[in-house]
Amino acid sequence: MKPAFxxxxxxWMSPVAPAAFAAALGLAALLPHVVPFSAYVHNLITLTFISxxxxxxxxxxxxxxxQVSFGHAAMFGVGGFVSARVLVHTPLPFFVAWIVxxxxxxxxxxxxxxxxxxxxxxxFSIATIGVGEASRLVFTYWDGFTGGSSGxxxxxxxxxxxxxxxxxxxxxxxxxxxxxxxxxxxxxxALLAIKSDVDAAADVGIDPTFAxxxxxxxxxxxxxxxxxxxxxFFSFIEPSDMFGFDRSIGFLxxxxxxxVGTMFGPVLGAIVFVMLQQYLIASMPDLYLGVYGxxxxxVILFEPLGLSGLGLRIARKVGVRFAPGVAAGTVASSAARKx
Amino acid sequence: MSHALDLALSAILLAGLYATMAYGLGLIxxxxxxxxxxxxxxxxxxxxxxxxxxxxxxxxxxxxxxxVVVLSFFGGIAIYRGLVRHLPRGAAGGxxxxxxxxxxxxxxxxxxxxxxxxxxxxxxxxxxxxxxxxGSSSISVNRVAVxxxxxxxxxxxxxxxxxxxxxxxxxxxxxNADSCTLVGIDVERVYxxxxxxxxxxxGLAGLLGGTIFAFNPQYGAGELLxxxxxxxxxxxxxxxxxxxxxxxxxxVEVFAIYFLPAYLTTAVGFVLLVLVLVVRPGGLFGQKxxx
Numbered sequence: 001m002k003p004a005f006x007x008x009x010x011x012w013m014s015p016v017a018p019a020a021f022a023a024a025l026g027l028a029a030l031l032p033h034v035v036p037f038s039a040y041v042h043n044l045i046t047l048t049f050i051s052x053x054x055x056x057x058x059x060x061x062x063x064x065x066x067q068v069s070f071g072h073a074a075m076f077g078v079g080g081f082v083s084a085r086v087l088v089h090t091p092l093p094f095f096v097a098w099i100v101x102x103x104x105x106x107x108x109x110x111x112x113x114x115x116x117x118x119x120x121x122x123x124f125s126i127a128t129i130g131v132g133e134a135s136r137l138v139f140t141y142w143d144g145f146t147g148g149s150s151g152x153x154x155x156x157x158x159x160x161x162x163x164x165x166x167x168x169x170x171x172x173x174x175x176x177x178x179x180x181x182x183x184x185x186x187x188x189x190a191l192l193a194i195k196s197d198v199d200a201a202a203d204v205g206i207d208p209t210f211a212x213x214x215x216x217x218x219x220x221x222x223x224x225x226x227x228x229x230x231x232x233f234f235s236f237i238e239p240s241d242m243f244g245f246d247r248s249i250g251f252l253x254x255x256x257x258x259x260v261g262t263m264f265g266p267v268l269g270a271i272v273f274v275m276l277q278q279y280l281i282a283s284m285p286d287l288y289l290g291v292y293g294x295x296x297x298x299v300i301l302f303e304p305l306g307l308s309g310l311g312l313r314i315a316r317k318v319g320v321r322f323a324p325g326v327a328a329g330t331v332a333s334s335a336a337r338k339x
Numbered sequence: 340m341s342h343a344l345d346l347a348l349s350a351i352l353l354a355g356l357y358a359t360m361a362y363g364l365g366l367i368x369x370x371x372x373x374x375x376x377x378x379x380x381x382x383x384x385x386x387x388x389x390x391x392x393x394x395x396x397x398x399x400x401x402x403x404x405x406x407v408v409v410l411s412f413f414g415g416i417a418i419y420r421g422l423v424r425h426l427p428r429g430a431a432g433g434x435x436x437x438x439x440x441x442x443x444x445x446x447x448x449x450x451x452x453x454x455x456x457x458x459x460x461x462x463x464x465x466x467x468x469x470x471x472x473x474g475s476s477s478i479s480v481n482r483v484a485v486x487x488x489x490x491x492x493x494x495x496x497x498x499x500x501x502x503x504x505x506x507x508x509x510x511x512x513x514x515n516a517d518s519c520t521l522v523g524i525d526v527e528r529v530y531x532x533x534x535x536x537x538x539x540x541x542g543l544a545g546l547l548g549g550t551i552f553a554f555n556p557q558y559g560a561g562e563l564l565x566x567x568x569x570x571x572x573x574x575x576x577x578x579x580x581x582x583x584x585x586x587x588x589x590x591v592e593v594f595a596i597y598f599l600p601a602y603l604t605t606a607v608g609f610v611l612l613v614l615v616l617v618v619r620p621g622g623l624f625g626q627k628x629x630x
Contacts, residue, residue: 068434083416115613122374123571124434127612130564140497141602224408245560249445256438286453300423312341 002190023175027232032165038083042165048274049168050226053175055254055266057222060182063261066195068125071132072223072251077139079224079241083154084231105224106217111215136243151238154231164233175222183263191215214333256299259308268307340484345476350593352482355489356547358585360562361569363540366603370513373436378445378541379559379564385411385545386554389435393462400462401484407546408539419531420445451556461553485547486504492543497578509533541568561605568571568612
């Protein structure tokens with residue numbers, strides 16, 4: 001690697017990482033041109049991109065910071081409806097509408113999150129159940145903004161729907177890069193420190209309030225952009241779907257399956273989850289809630305790091321040796337503390 | 340004026356129920372440092388248990404209290420012994436126990452959907468609609484009974500925790516589990532029984548709530564949130580603090596229902612919580628929850 005090029009990269013980034021990442025992206029971008037997908041598969045992959053982005057964003061809060069959210073659908077809904085309103089009432093291009101939706105969702109998350117993130121222990125998580133439920137109800141009854149139970153229709157653009165594959169891929173690329181960058185940057189280290197011990201983190205000069213709020217804003221904002229994308233993709237959105245509890249569980253489950261707190265586990269988790277969801281909805285629509293529940297129980301009991309943990313375990317069995325810190329670094333605060 | 344009196348009365352009666360369910364959540368958190376996310380699921384299970392006993396076997400909901408309490412007590416112990424015990428405790432296990440118990444709740448909900456469908460049901464006894472006349476206001480007999488049972492339960496808990504040897508053990512474990520093992524307290528047993536007690540309180544609250552409100556498998560989510568608000572407001576460890584906080588929540592809610600559109604009332608408890616966090620982050624009374 002030439003020094004000049006090396007200097008372009010941040011110090012924490014190994015030169016192999018961007019190369020492999022670019023190759024994978026290029027492959028995904030060319031895929032629809034090489035393999036003749038059916039429209040169903042094409043759309044499914046597009047939605048998977050969005051799910052992956054949401055799972056990663058959920059993981060910044062739930063994994064890096066260790067504050068599990070049961071209400072991320074609230075930000076998805078706010079982002080979706082704000083973007084939809086922008087698209088319906090202004091001539092702005094769709095990606096600007098998504099960004100507006102993302103900013104609105106991020107701001108919304110700070111609104112309730114700033115006071116509740118100050119709670120120690122797992123109380124923030126219970127507050128998020130309230131946020132999810134309350135915003136679902138409020139937005140369902142707020143006819144003027146969301147169209148109530150009959151939903152909101154956007155102008156349909158068939159040409160756009162197909163190209164959203166590449167927009168989704170670009171969005172995904174951005175979020176994957178952000179996951180890496182956040183984890184490796186000062187902010188990521190601050191989050192890990194706060195997760196282990198807020199007081200100790202504050203003592204070494206970290207501003208926990210700022211770091212927690214910032215990561216919530218980023219997480220909520222990305223999920224909001226995804227909501228806007230979803231609105232453009234389906235041209236019709238409806239509050240009980242956008243704000244649904246099932247959606248919040250979905251984000252959580254993707255991260256849990258892939259490995260909470262790992263850097264890229266949620267990518268894998270989201271892909272598995274989307275496939276599982278397709279199968280469950282088709283074959284046993286009245287049991288999916290219980291299957292999700294059992295899945296969470298089994299993962300937490302037997303492999304708290306999900307598929308990532310399983311992968312590490314298999315790699316170790318096969319004899320791959322990791323540099324110290326690779327395995328431990330994926331799990332934040334592995335030290336069991338008694339309180 | 341009489342409206343205000345009516346509302347205040349119904350708030351006081353409701354507070355008994357809120358205190359019962361909140362105490363279950365607070366007890367488990369105080370001793371095990373685990374938030375029992377399955378609290379809502381147990382409340383829902385308690386309500387359905389009473390409903391089945393009433394509609395299938397014709398047992399009056401007030402007579403089925405011992406059955407429901409015993410069932411949810413052992414249900415709680417089973418959940419503790421089978422699942423929760425295997426997780427690390429404290430900060431490291433926080434996220435894991437949260438997710439695990441959330442999974443249990445999802446399973447319970449799915450079971451309820453399968454057995455009872457998603458339709459609303461209610462425990463309607465012959466006296467469900469009877470009312471007492473006090474001055475110009477009329478009060479449901481049922482709500483008075485629920486309030487009375489809640490008071491007796493809380494008093495019994497207070498006696499158990501402050502006047503008995505086992506209560507002393509529970510409080511000792513809450514303070515320092517490691518020292519307890521040194522003086523010969525079986526900490527695991529205390530944990531299991533505390534988890535059972537908290538679950539029994541949730542089951543009881545569900546049964547009592549089921550005699551007042553209609554419910555479906557989603558019942559319990561709102562109640563979990565309300566319990567949480569009461570615990571944060573009232574602090575841990577004191578029956579009086581919990582009761583006072585429950586009263587605050589009930590008053591705010593009941594008066595809000597009078598002035599706000601009905602769909603916004605779910606948000607009321609949450610807004611109250613956020614306000615308390617901003618204005619008085621240590622909670623209103625008792626021991627702080629926030630550290």
